[in-house]
Amino acid sequence: MGKQLVQKALSVVRRYRVVSPELLEKELGVDKGTAEMLIAVLLAQGYLRELSGGGNPCQYCPLARICTPGKRRDCPLGRSGLRLYLLARRDN
Numbered sequence: 001m002g003k004q005l006v007q008k009a010l011s012v013v014r015r016y017r018v019v020s021p022e023l024l025e026k027e028l029g030v031d032k033g034t035a036e037m038l039i040a041v042l043l044a045q046g047y048l049r050e051l052s053g054g055g056n057p058c059q060y061c062p063l064a065r066i067c068t069p070g071k072r073r074d075c076p077l078g079r080s081g082l083r084l085y086l087l088a089r090r091d092n
Contacts, residue, residue, distance in 0.1 A: 005028070005030070005034075005038065006038060006041055006042070008028055009024055009028060009038040009039075009041075009042060010042065010047060012027045012028065013047060013048065013085075013087050014087065017086065017087045018051060018084055018085070018086050018087070019039070019084070019085050020083065020084050020085070021035040021036050021039060021083070022035070024038055024039065039085055042085075043085070046088060047087065047088055047089060048085040048086065048087065048088055049085065049086055049088040050083065050084075050085055050086075051084040051085060051086045
């Protein structure tokens, strides 16, 4: 996995705070497998943690103030039911 691609993925994570494989696909222009691999790398490095099923991803989303939860068709997190991951730490 390219170091630059991991850094780009990390910048997306820092911008949105909560991500899904679909969001990384859109933001980075990568395929689904690559997006999932990037998430696995960031999980292993401790940058992400899995958001449990009971969590509300909208509370972490930077667009929440201008969005009606569940009504926004172009939600950056994609379809409901995807695995979501939350930024776990904020260091370099």
